[in-house]
Amino acid sequence: MLYTMKDLLKIAKENKFAVPAFNIYSYDMLKAIMEEMEAQNAPVILEIHPDEISYLNDEFVASVREYARNSSIPVVIHLDHGGTLNDVMRAIRNGYTSVMIDASSETYEDNKAITSKIVEIAHTVDVSVEAELGTIGNNGSAEGGADTIIYTDPDQAVEFVKETGIDTLAVAIGTAHGLYPKNVTPKLNIELLKELNERIDIPFVLHGGSGNPDSEVSESVKYGVAKVNLSSDLKSAFFKEVKNVLDNDPSMYEPGLVYESPNNKVKEVVRHKLNVLNTVGKAKLYK
Numbered sequence: 001m002l003y004t005m006k007d008l009l010k011i012a013k014e015n016k017f018a019v020p021a022f023n024i025y026s027y028d029m030l031k032a033i034m035e036e037m038e039a040q041n042a043p044v045i046l047e048i049h050p051d052e053i054s055y056l057n058d059e060f061v062a063s064v065r066e067y068a069r070n071s072s073i074p075v076v077i078h079l080d081h082g083g084t085l086n087d088v089m090r091a092i093r094n095g096y097t098s099v100m101i102d103a104s105s106e107t108y109e110d111n112k113a114i115t116s117k118i119v120e121i122a123h124t125v126d127v128s129v130e131a132e133l134g135t136i137g138n139n140g141s142a143e144g145g146a147d148t149i150i151y152t153d154p155d156q157a158v159e160f161v162k163e164t165g166i167d168t169l170a171v172a173i174g175t176a177h178g179l180y181p182k183n184v185t186p187k188l189n190i191e192l193l194k195e196l197n198e199r200i201d202i203p204f205v206l207h208g209g210s211g212n213p214d215s216e217v218s219e220s221v222k223y224g225v226a227k228v229n230l231s232s233d234l235k236s237a238f239f240k241e242v243k244n245v246l247d248n249d250p251s252m253y254e255p256g257l258v259y260e261s262p263n264n265k266v267k268e269v270v271r272h273k274l275n276v277l278n279t280v281g282k283a284k285l286y287k
Helices: 005-014 027-039 050-056 059-069 085-094 108-124 154-164 190-199 214-221 232-248 260-277
Strands: 019-023 044-048 075-082 098-101 128-133 168-171 204-206 225-230
Touching: 005 019, 005 075, 005 128, 005 168, 005 225, 019 027, 019 075, 019 232, 019 260, 027 044, 027 059, 027 232, 027 260, 044 050, 044 059, 050 059, 050 075, 050 085, 059 075, 075 085, 085 098, 085 108, 098 108, 108 128, 108 154, 128 154, 154 168, 154 190, 168 190, 168 225, 190 204, 190 214, 214 225, 214 260, 225 232, 225 260, 232 260
Parallel strands: 019 044, 019 225, 044 075, 075 098, 098 128, 128 168, 168 204, 204 225
Antiparallel strands: none
16 A cells, blocks of 8 residues: 555654664565565555665666555655755656655755755645755765764754645754664764654654664654664665575575575564564554
8 A cells, every 4th residue: 555654654653653664775675575564564664765766777666666556554655865856856757655855964044945845846746755954974874974963953943844844854863874883882862852842743754773772763753753764774684694695505596595585684674673663563553
């Protein structure tokens, strides 16, 4: 079942759970995620970054839409970190039901103006819009980010949401894209999140959800976070297992055999994240 982000996250926020947003870069990743989400009867957001769609080509989205339409669970197809109008229009033409415009590296006023324009376009065709205020850190991920995290300013956030009309806001509370180095212990600013949640009604998004402690991510769901972006954890598990499989049997070349174990590793990560986000069985809340 295809959903817009607005409709999907409204129920998540009301019922204190978060929907995982998984980046997909291959049909194997799509299939592994969807099989596990359906087994757990949980809603899902399938994200495709502009770099990922450049690799996959537009035709890939037709497969994603068909898979979603035939699924028993609610599915959103989302543009992750669209940086330009062209990124957004490409996503809308391809049939995404939600887009992110990330103008967070621009000045506040420019971010607001760019986002407002995207909202005007996307809402005309019933596509939801996510934007970002503040900056997310970067641990070497292709999804980008800033060298220095700038926390979301509550006063600006209230004005930004009101004047742009966005459906969900990516908040900067101390996360970073990618996997954290072993000597770095991430820490979420939960007190800031609480203040934002008291003042703003729309659902929040936590980017860079792969490396933060499970307890902090679970706590964030209590205070308005209804979407958590997850990419590096799944890719890391998949490719480590691919290497392990091929190291153990260099003569293996049939994809169905090579990818069977890596896909199961992805499913393990998905199951774990669903429990962290309190998402298991929540598809029953959607009609």
